[in-house]
Amino acid sequence: MSLITSKRFEEIINKFSDINPFIVVGDVGIDKYTHGSVNRISPEAPVPVLEVQQEWLKLGLAANISHNFQTLGMSSTICGVIGNEDRANSFESLLEDTGLKTWGIIRDPSRVTTYKERITTATQQICRIDYERSEMLSKETEQKVIERLKDFTGDHSAIVIEDYSKGTLTKDLIKRIIDEGKDKKLLVTVDPGRNAPPEFYKGANLLKPNLIEARTMVDSLGYTHEKQSVGEMAEVLCDKLKLEKVVITLGPQGMALFDTLDSSQKEVKIIPTVAPEVFDVSGAGDTTITLLTASLIAGATLEEAAWISNCGAGVVIAKKGTATVNIVELLTFYRKLRETYQ
DSSP states (O other): OOOOOHHHHHHHHHTGGGSOOEEEEEOEEEEEEEEEEEEEEOSSSSSEEEEEEEEEEEEEEHHHHHHHHHHTTOOEEEEEEEOSSHHHHHHHHHHHHHTOOOTTEEEOTTSOOEEEEEEEOSSOEEEEEEEOOOOOOOHHHHHHHHHHHHHHGGGOSEEEEEOOSSSSSOHHHHHHHHHHHHHTTOEEEEEOOTTSOGGGGTTOSEEOOBHHHHHHHHHHTTOOGGGOOHHHHHHHHHHHHTOSEEEEEOGGGOEEEEETTOTTOOSOEEEOOOOSOOSOOTTHHHHHHHHHHHHHHTTOOHHHHHHHHHHHHHHHTTSSSSOOOOHHHHHHHHHHHHHHTO
């Protein structure tokens, strides 16, 4: 499959700065990284002793999508629910330090702020510690989220639904978000949760599951994925969930694309992966849905949007931790890629 041309790549990304803000709604939280070296085993148990050299906090889950929009020169409003403890304060401080607004964030004293700590050395992750609760939102908090979101839809260009299955995105809330997007004629893109029934996302414009998620969804819809090719799975998802577009990320095999609005597309297209090396996959999916959404709003075809998001993912997986990409990195990566295709 032909690589996107330099002219189109630059035309599309040059429009990013003129796009109206995006709404990002979903589970939010903090990623903490504790980095050090291991030189001995503990005398108390057969476990490594980490000598800490550095600690840092980053925006995690759906908040990383807003951070990606920001580093790419675009604006967004993050809508999500946090607790009412010290970590909630830290989360809002991280948003402000990054240049993002807190006005879409709702505090719920009955919940905890999702907090993930990764213990790493220069060569590997030793363990991850999660502080979270995944109960579904109360009806009261759910109503607050949709009311807050409605405040923003009038002057925003698209809605990204980012579901990490932490309880923020209930069935009713997702339906109301998609209905609100349709009512305001906004593009609605979805990065689905692994545990959510596929019917939750019915009617969205674009769905971006990974291969495992796609197989689970197809099984849940009454089809046996072992008897379905990737292309057939994409077609089943579009048909049964009333979607316009599906992008199935395939890891090292790239991406599978299906666009029901493209009359020239009779079968699924496969975009190969372009990552030269993989250091850490944290945040790659966030970057992918960010660039797919932004590129489509900027006038890209689904295939063009996939190439651009593929390049963005190639940048972030070469970085440590939950990472973002900026325009210079994106363009530099593409130009190097272009050389390999000549």
